[in-house]
Amino acid sequence: MDLGLKGKKVILTGGSRGIGRATVELFAQEGADVAFCSRNAEQVAEAVAAVEKHGGRVFGSAFDMEAGHDAYRAWLNDAADKLGGCDIFIPMISTSGAGATGDWVMSFNYDVMGSVIGAETLEPHLEKSGTGSIVFMSSTAGFETFIVPQGYNALKGAVAVYAGQLSQAFGPKGIRVNTVSPGPIKFPGGNWEAIHAAAPELHDATEAAFALGRWGGPEEVARTIVFLASPASSYTTGTNVIVDGGYTKRVQF
Numbered sequence: 001m002d003l004g005l006k007g008k009k010v011i012l013t014g015g016s017r018g019i020g021r022a023t024v025e026l027f028a029q030e031g032a033d034v035a036f037c038s039r040n041a042e043q044v045a046e047a048v049a050a051v052e053k054h055g056g057r058v059f060g061s062a063f064d065m066e067a068g069h070d071a072y073r074a075w076l077n078d079a080a081d082k083l084g085g086c087d088i089f090i091p092m093i094s095t096s097g098a099g100a101t102g103d104w105v106m107s108f109n110y111d112v113m114g115s116v117i118g119a120e121t122l123e124p125h126l127e128k129s130g131t132g133s134i135v136f137m138s139s140t141a142g143f144e145t146f147i148v149p150q151g152y153n154a155l156k157g158a159v160a161v162y163a164g165q166l167s168q169a170f171g172p173k174g175i176r177v178n179t180v181s182p183g184p185i186k187f188p189g190g191n192w193e194a195i196h197a198a199a200p201e202l203h204d205a206t207e208a209a210f211a212l213g214r215w216g217g218p219e220e221v222a223r224t225i226v227f228l229a230s231p232a233s234s235y236t237t238g239t240n241v242i243v244d245g246g247y248t249k250r251v252q253f
Helices: 018-029 041-052 069-083 104-129 151-173 191-198 200-208 218-229
Strands: 009-013 033-038 058-062 088-091 133-137 176-182 240-243
Touching: 009 018, 009 069, 009 104, 018 033, 018 041, 018 218, 033 041, 033 069, 041 058, 058 069, 069 104, 088 104, 088 218, 104 133, 104 151, 133 151, 133 218, 151 176, 151 240, 176 218, 191 200, 218 240
Parallel strands: 009 033, 009 088, 033 058, 088 133, 133 176, 176 240
Antiparallel strands: none
16 A cells, blocks of 8 residues: 655654654655654664665654753754655654653653644644644553553543544644554563563563553554554544554443
């Protein structure tokens, strides 16, 4: 299937490893131009070198959300200037990647305001695109009780609510807004690899809960993100797609 992504301009935050990295690579393989950021300059450089092999233009830069909201707006505007606009926006900077899921203030600034400020800043570019698309990242932790009460879980639920409401406001402007909610995903250097070493009982109990009987990988989530963001999914807006191998047990309506 042709996803219609050749030449599309994608701005993605948090793209040097895990789901973000897999998503950047897949967009590049589809012929899109991508601007992304991450805190770790070495990881950004390595990701850029790998992604450039797929063709298309890629702009990677080191950026830390701790620099503040104004600095974040400046990075977004610079990314749009480099690309010559923005057709797709995907905010992936999260306290999950920063190892601070229990920090309520950081979770609000990273996971919620990273999405809100990004949508507000890039709205003019997305409206001008004619095929504007936003994919927010929530989590199954925002919809079912997961491990312990913490900021990450509660605020990921808030992101999905905001996305649904924003889809109604942005729809008349030709901008689609959707959410992807992964379950536990395992990859080298990720949280679940660390949990395997520190809390093997939790790791094994989680593994046993997947209906498909195995851990999911970043690329399996990335495929859903890229399709949902693409013109191939042109009539989909306001939805939340769970990608978790059957980890959550509630019926999805």
